[in-house]
Amino acid sequence: MAGASTSELSTDFVDGTSTLGRLILARDWADSPVGPPSRWSQGLKTTVGLVLRAQAQIVLFWGPEFVALYNDAYAPTIGDKHPRALGRPARENWSELWTDLEPLLEGVRRTRKTFSAKDRPFYIERHGYGETVYFDVSYSAVPEADGSVAGVLCIVSETTERVRALAALRESEARLRDLNETLEERILERTRELERANDALRQAQKMEAVGQLTGGIAHDFNNLLQGIAGSFDLIRRRSGDPERVLRWSEAGLKAAERGARLSSQLLAFSRVQKLEIKPLDLSKTLIGFGAILRSSIGPEIRIHMNVSAEDLWILCDRVQLEMAILNLALNARDAMPSGGDLSIAAIAQHIAGKPGMADGEYVELSVKDNGCGMPSPIAERAFEPFFTTKEVGRGTGLGLSQVYGTVVQSGGGVRIESIEGAGTTVLLYLRRAEPTTEQSIEREDPLPAPHQWGRF
Numbered sequence: 262m263a264g265a266s267t268s269e270l271s272t273d274f275v276d277g278t279s280t281l282g283r284l285i286l287a288r289d290w291a292d293s294p295v296g297p298p299s300r301w302s303q304g305l306k307t308t309v310g311l312v313l314r315a316q317a318q319i320v321l322f323w324g325p326e327f328v329a330l331y332n333d334a335y336a337p338t339i340g341d342k343h344p345r346a347l348g349r350p351a352r353e354n355w356s357e358l359w360t361d362l363e364p365l366l367e368g369v370r371r372t373r374k375t376f377s378a379k380d381r382p383f384y385i386e387r388h389g390y391g392e393t394v395y396f397d398v399s400y401s402a403v404p405e406a407d408g409s410v411a412g413v414l415c416i417v418s419e420t421t422e423r424v425r426a427l428a429a430l431r432e433s434e435a436r437l438r439d440l441n442e443t444l445e446e447r448i449l450e451r452t453r454e455l456e457r458a459n460d461a462l463r464q465a466q467k468m469e470a471v472g473q474l475t476g477g478i479a480h481d482f483n484n485l486l487q488g489i490a491g492s493f494d495l496i497r498r499r500s501g502d503p504e505r506v507l508r509w510s511e512a513g514l515k516a517a518e519r520g521a522r523l524s525s526q527l528l529a530f531s532r533v534q535k536l537e538i539k540p541l542d543l544s545k546t547l548i549g550f551g552a553i554l555r556s557s558i559g560p561e562i563r564i565h566m567n568v569s570a571e572d573l574w575i576l577c578d579r580v581q582l583e584m585a586i587l588n589l590a591l592n593a594r595d596a597m598p599s600g601g602d603l604s605i606a607a608i609a610q611h612i613a614g615k616p617g618m619a620d621g622e623y624v625e626l627s628v629k630d631n632g633c634g635m636p637s638p639i640a641e642r643a644f645e646p647f648f649t650t651k652e653v654g655r656g657t658g659l660g661l662s663q664v665y666g667t668v669v670q671s672g673g674g675v676r677i678e679s680i681e682g683a684g685t686t687v688l689l690y691l692r693r694a695e696p697t698t699e700q701s702i703e704r705e706d707p708l709p710a711p712h713q714w715g716r717f
């Protein structure tokens with residue numbers, strides 16, 4: 262070029278140690294609107310020299326066609342647009358975002374005002390597919406020596422990864438918030454499904470129990486009424502035979518007594534009856550009750566009473582306690598269909614550290630048989646109201662729950678020891694009382710559920 266000095270034509274401004282510097286030196290600039298580097302204006306040379314040495318991601322768009330000149334740091338941000346973008350008009354290689362980019366560059370050139378933005382989205386195709394990427398950008402005007410704006414220097418910093426990570430984080434936070442907000446509602450809802458299911462189950466079990474109970478009781482009462490009616494019938498027909506009338510009336514009376522026992526058992530179960538808990542002498546009670554026991558369980562079973570002679574005062578309802586002993590004796594009788602031994606013993610005991618029972622002085626009353634015994638799944642359920650293994654009409658399953666209710670309501674405890682095939686012992690722990698004390702406790706609070714101490 263005429264008048265150009267050697268130094269003016271030099272390419273010394275190009276940093277040959279950078280990849281883009283070497284590319285600039287190696288490139289044939291014949292096709293580029295900016296022409297060969299040696300002939301670039303001083304302003305362009307100075308700016309490109311600066312760009313090539315910078316570590317920041319920088320692209321310079323030069324001239325009316327915004328010819329792209331950029332550095333090593335910038336090249337990766339345009340993917341496969343590099344190296345063909347170098348020295349070419351921007352519109353050729355940024356075609357997919359040109360409608361977005363051109364106004365920005367034009368705006369800076371026209372107004373000379375710097376455009377800057379954080380996490381500015383750009384739609385770009387740089388890896389064979391379109392994607393939205395993000396950059397912190399600062400676009401500023403580069404003046405020529407005459408003051409005119411010849412180019413736009415774009416210092417950028419890609420933030421795509423940070424923006425995406427942040428978006429993902431926000432999304433998961435939102436999901437978590439959502440989950441938290443609905444979690445309580447969902448738990449409540451589930452608790453409501455479980456409760457409904459439980460209620461239905463309980464209701465079904467209750468119906469089953471009531472069905473068994475009414476079946477059993479109706480049958481029992483029917484038998485008793487037949488016995489009573491039969492006795493009256495015989496008495497009416499043979500009213501002239503006093504000996505027989507006596508026997509039949511005794512049979513009728515017995516049946517009526519059984520009916521009374523059954524109904525008082527039911528009443529005790531439904532807790533209509535109130536317990537009269539008073540000090541009573543157990544030894545005396547047992548001895549006085551012996552005759553009734555004997556007549557109830559028949560001659561095949563031998564009764565052994567082992568009651569210490571000393572006074573054994575306890576706190577209990579006398580009538581209920583007698584009924585409990587009778588219930589235990591009847592269970593023993595049923596467990597020994599071909600006879601056996603029934604042993605009843607009472608001794609004073611100090612109890613400490615037993616679950617479900619207050620520490621203190623008790624009397625242990627044991628009712629033991631050497632009958633069929635129970636497998637443990639039966640023993641575990643034996644205290645349950647209406648639990649029976651006996652056929653309809655032979656057992657209502659209320660005997661042991663009467664025993665349990667009586668003892669527990671008077672502040673004691675009860676448990677079963679049973680060995681299948683060998684026999685059963687039911688142990689009642691009754692609170693000891695001072696012989697002189699006159700105590701009366703009326704309890705109406707519902708029975709606690711049988712606890713482990715209650716079963717064995």
Ligand SMILES: Nc1ncnc2c1ncn2[C@@H]1O[C@H](COP(=O)(O)OP(=O)(O)OP(=O)(O)O)[C@@H](O)[C@H]1O
Nearest residue numbers: 592596634643649650651656657658659660661685
């Ligand atoms: N001494 C025992 N030996 C063997 N099994 C027993 C004994 N005592 C109770 N059982 C078992 O426990 C179950 C429940 O006894 P529970 O006295 O509560 O009811 P039941 O005797 O069946 O009927 P109910 O006493 O109301 O006429 C019995 O059906 C029986 O299976």
Ligand SMILES: [Mg+2]
Nearest residue numbers: 588592660661
């Ligand atoms: Mg029974």
